[in-house]
Amino acid sequence: MTFASRLAAGETLFTSWSGIPDAITVEVVASLGFDAVTLDMQHGGHHEDSVLRGIAPIQHANRHPVVRIPVGRWDMASRALDFGAEAVIAPMVNSVADAQRFAAAMKYPPVGERSWGPTFAMPRAGGGDAKNWLRESNAGTVSFAMIETKAALAALDGILETPGIDGIFVGPADFSIAWTDGATVDSTLEEMMETITSIASRTRAAGKHAGMYVVDAGMCGRFVGMGYNLLAIGAEHRYMALGAEALLSAARNSIR
Template sequence: MTSPKSLAAKLRADESIVTAWASLAVPILAELLGRSGYPAVTFDMQHGQHDFGAVREGLSFLSLTDAHKIVRIPVGEMSTASRALDIGAECVIAPMINSVEDARAFADAMKYPPVGKRSWGPHRAAMLNGQALPDYLASANNETVALAMIETPEAIAALDDILDVPGIDGIFVGPSDMSLTLSNGAKLDPNGEKTIEVCAELAERTRAKGKIAGIFCMSPERVHESRKQGYRLMAYGFDVSLFMGAATAAIDACR
């Protein structure tokens, strides 16, 4: 984690990272995504099939590759954020951070004192990183990335205050839930004009604070558009869709 090639260092240096999205609780699939060339893989505990054990094994398998390790925790499970870091996650995405209070609880789980209240126990993380425990402690607050998901009008209104919370490194935008909440449940429109407009505003406001902006993208085109808007962590490539697409292409080629 002290390497200049850490995920935190790359994002703060304004490099762009595309992460695969792993929902299937099959550890070797995460490794295969890393071996395929993805610079990062995100384990989804909110809507994916991963429980803690699956994430633990997946992070170990992913450590056999050069891909960075990201975990999205379930809504409100801040203790899981600390546990994910303890087993090797470099970045944690927390959904539905709608207020300063939510952001503080998340930061407390992600950062050691004096920034937060994370308790000690990163033995597996240090092992995977090839670090002595004192070295892990010295770098952890700077090298673990806390991204608050912004998905609601309440979060948009509170964005500046959320970003000002010590220990919050940036945001991660969920366009699907954003469109759902902006329309009060009327429609799901992640690529709609209004959603894209709001996403652009969020990136601008986040970068103005010197923080990291991440977003889930539905297409390669949206990856490129999001990069131009100022996002630097873009999720694209859902494991289920990737597998089914490759399988369909393979059998179609045989017909």
């Protein structure tokens, strides 16, 4: 099943987060058991070449490749799809105009303005007929607009109504900074949780998918209860730290 079909079927999907721009590291991350791997170009070190090379090991591991593009790099949304990404997350979509530009890069006409050229995507997907690819791609690629600011929250309904926008992805760290007017960064800030719930309910009511970056994995159940069905958990540094902590603790306890 594709990433889009699994979301449409109501599955809750977990994506790992990759910031190290190395295909071998991505290969290891893809083996960890997550449903998808997100290559982060915004705050992570990924770039065009590492995305191009990183998608292949994700596919080889039968995981879904997702890319978070840099702020305003709508051209990279199309590039990521042409490399084989199944979904793209766009940060700082703060207006309907931003959403329209993002959707235009994500979808072929008549929905958007994506240029034809799936040079790597089609072969990596096993080839196939170009007409079928054109006909099925708009439904098979998932566009997530990130909601991280007060401006984005105010424009949420218009963003959800934008043709070609398939979902909303909440960035809780930036949202907490916006919520507190720069006073703190707290991804689990309790005073914003009612609004976080409202974002999910409005998104699901519009027939769209709701995603969230989760800092505290113990919050996942609560977020699923709100309506979020794509959850991003941790990154390579966190995975290595937790693994090393567990191994060292076992070793030291065995000596004691």
